[in-house]
Amino acid sequence: MPETTLDLRDVPxxxxxxxxxxxxxxxxxxxxxxxxNDHEPKPLFYEFQAEVDAFDAENYDCERAEPGKFVATLPKV
Structure with missing residues:
Protein backbone atom coordinates (compact mmCIF):
# COMPACT_ATOMS: atom_id res chain seq x y z
CA MET A 1 0.00 0.00 0.00
CA PRO A 2 1.43 3.39 -0.98
CA GLU A 3 2.40 5.68 1.88
CA THR A 4 1.70 8.85 -0.13
CA THR A 5 -0.75 9.57 -2.96
CA LEU A 6 -0.53 12.62 -5.21
CA ASP A 7 -3.42 13.46 -7.53
CA LEU A 8 -1.71 15.50 -10.23
CA ARG A 9 -4.61 15.92 -12.64
CA ASP A 10 -5.23 19.55 -11.57
CA VAL A 11 -1.56 20.45 -11.10
CA PRO A 12 0.07 22.46 -13.94
CA ASN A 37 -2.31 11.37 -13.56
CA ASP A 38 -4.30 12.27 -16.66
CA HIS A 39 -1.92 10.32 -18.92
CA GLU A 40 0.40 7.35 -18.60
CA PRO A 41 3.56 8.69 -16.94
CA LYS A 42 6.09 6.83 -19.14
CA PRO A 43 8.45 9.85 -19.39
CA LEU A 44 8.48 10.02 -15.58
CA PHE A 45 9.29 6.31 -15.38
CA TYR A 46 12.28 6.74 -17.71
CA GLU A 47 13.42 9.85 -15.82
CA PHE A 48 13.29 8.03 -12.48
CA GLN A 49 14.97 4.93 -13.95
CA ALA A 50 17.87 7.04 -15.26
CA GLU A 51 18.27 9.56 -12.43
CA VAL A 52 16.93 8.18 -9.13
CA ASP A 53 19.06 5.43 -7.59
CA ALA A 54 16.45 4.61 -4.93
CA PHE A 55 13.70 3.98 -7.54
CA ASP A 56 12.68 0.30 -7.73
CA ALA A 57 11.94 0.15 -11.47
CA GLU A 58 11.26 -3.59 -11.41
CA ASN A 59 8.26 -3.11 -9.11
CA TYR A 60 6.86 0.00 -10.80
CA ASP A 61 3.22 -0.39 -11.74
CA CYS A 62 0.79 1.71 -13.74
CA GLU A 63 -2.86 1.02 -14.51
CA ARG A 64 -5.47 2.92 -16.46
CA ALA A 65 -8.27 3.21 -13.90
CA GLU A 66 -10.64 4.96 -16.31
CA PRO A 67 -10.36 7.34 -19.27
CA GLY A 68 -8.16 10.24 -18.21
CA LYS A 69 -7.06 8.54 -14.97
CA PHE A 70 -3.82 6.59 -14.66
CA VAL A 71 -2.60 5.35 -11.30
CA ALA A 72 1.12 4.64 -11.00
CA THR A 73 3.06 3.24 -8.04
CA LEU A 74 6.69 4.27 -7.66
CA PRO A 75 8.40 2.07 -5.07
CA LYS A 76 11.57 3.04 -3.24
CA VAL A 77 14.31 0.57 -2.34
Missing part, protein backbone atom coordinates in the same frame (compact mmCIF):
# COMPACT_ATOMS: atom_id res chain seq x y z
CA UNK A 13 2.42 20.19 -15.93
CA UNK A 14 5.52 22.26 -15.12
CA UNK A 15 4.96 21.69 -11.39
CA UNK A 16 4.35 17.95 -11.51
CA UNK A 17 7.85 16.46 -11.70
CA UNK A 18 9.33 18.64 -8.92
CA UNK A 19 6.36 17.74 -6.70
CA UNK A 20 6.79 14.03 -7.46
CA UNK A 21 10.54 14.09 -6.80
CA UNK A 22 10.05 15.89 -3.49
CA UNK A 23 7.38 13.44 -2.30
CA UNK A 24 9.50 10.46 -3.39
CA UNK A 25 12.59 11.75 -1.57
CA UNK A 26 10.53 12.06 1.65
CA UNK A 27 9.69 8.34 1.58
CA UNK A 28 11.54 5.79 3.62
CA UNK A 29 13.16 2.69 2.17
CA UNK A 30 10.54 0.11 1.17
CA UNK A 31 7.76 2.69 0.88
CA UNK A 32 5.95 3.69 -2.31
CA UNK A 33 4.54 6.82 -3.88
CA UNK A 34 1.27 6.57 -5.77
CA UNK A 35 0.46 9.17 -8.39
CA UNK A 36 -2.82 9.79 -10.16
Missing amino acids: PAERHPMIHSAFEALGSGEALEIV
Whole structure:
Protein backbone atom coordinates (compact mmCIF):
# COMPACT_ATOMS: atom_id res chain seq x y z
CA MET A 1 0.00 0.00 0.00
CA PRO A 2 1.43 3.39 -0.98
CA GLU A 3 2.40 5.68 1.88
CA THR A 4 1.70 8.85 -0.13
CA THR A 5 -0.75 9.57 -2.96
CA LEU A 6 -0.53 12.62 -5.21
CA ASP A 7 -3.42 13.46 -7.53
CA LEU A 8 -1.71 15.50 -10.23
CA ARG A 9 -4.61 15.92 -12.64
CA ASP A 10 -5.23 19.55 -11.57
CA VAL A 11 -1.56 20.45 -11.10
CA PRO A 12 0.07 22.46 -13.94
CA PRO A 13 2.42 20.19 -15.93
CA ALA A 14 5.52 22.26 -15.12
CA GLU A 15 4.96 21.69 -11.39
CA ARG A 16 4.35 17.95 -11.51
CA HIS A 17 7.85 16.46 -11.70
CA PRO A 18 9.33 18.64 -8.92
CA MET A 19 6.36 17.74 -6.70
CA ILE A 20 6.79 14.03 -7.46
CA HIS A 21 10.54 14.09 -6.80
CA SER A 22 10.05 15.89 -3.49
CA ALA A 23 7.38 13.44 -2.30
CA PHE A 24 9.50 10.46 -3.39
CA GLU A 25 12.59 11.75 -1.57
CA ALA A 26 10.53 12.06 1.65
CA LEU A 27 9.69 8.34 1.58
CA GLY A 28 11.54 5.79 3.62
CA SER A 29 13.16 2.69 2.17
CA GLY A 30 10.54 0.11 1.17
CA GLU A 31 7.76 2.69 0.88
CA ALA A 32 5.95 3.69 -2.31
CA LEU A 33 4.54 6.82 -3.88
CA GLU A 34 1.27 6.57 -5.77
CA ILE A 35 0.46 9.17 -8.39
CA VAL A 36 -2.82 9.79 -10.16
CA ASN A 37 -2.31 11.37 -13.56
CA ASP A 38 -4.30 12.27 -16.66
CA HIS A 39 -1.92 10.32 -18.92
CA GLU A 40 0.40 7.35 -18.60
CA PRO A 41 3.56 8.69 -16.94
CA LYS A 42 6.09 6.83 -19.14
CA PRO A 43 8.45 9.85 -19.39
CA LEU A 44 8.48 10.02 -15.58
CA PHE A 45 9.29 6.31 -15.38
CA TYR A 46 12.28 6.74 -17.71
CA GLU A 47 13.42 9.85 -15.82
CA PHE A 48 13.29 8.03 -12.48
CA GLN A 49 14.97 4.93 -13.95
CA ALA A 50 17.87 7.04 -15.26
CA GLU A 51 18.27 9.56 -12.43
CA VAL A 52 16.93 8.18 -9.13
CA ASP A 53 19.06 5.43 -7.59
CA ALA A 54 16.45 4.61 -4.93
CA PHE A 55 13.70 3.98 -7.54
CA ASP A 56 12.68 0.30 -7.73
CA ALA A 57 11.94 0.15 -11.47
CA GLU A 58 11.26 -3.59 -11.41
CA ASN A 59 8.26 -3.11 -9.11
CA TYR A 60 6.86 0.00 -10.80
CA ASP A 61 3.22 -0.39 -11.74
CA CYS A 62 0.79 1.71 -13.74
CA GLU A 63 -2.86 1.02 -14.51
CA ARG A 64 -5.47 2.92 -16.46
CA ALA A 65 -8.27 3.21 -13.90
CA GLU A 66 -10.64 4.96 -16.31
CA PRO A 67 -10.36 7.34 -19.27
CA GLY A 68 -8.16 10.24 -18.21
CA LYS A 69 -7.06 8.54 -14.97
CA PHE A 70 -3.82 6.59 -14.66
CA VAL A 71 -2.60 5.35 -11.30
CA ALA A 72 1.12 4.64 -11.00
CA THR A 73 3.06 3.24 -8.04
CA LEU A 74 6.69 4.27 -7.66
CA PRO A 75 8.40 2.07 -5.07
CA LYS A 76 11.57 3.04 -3.24
CA VAL A 77 14.31 0.57 -2.34
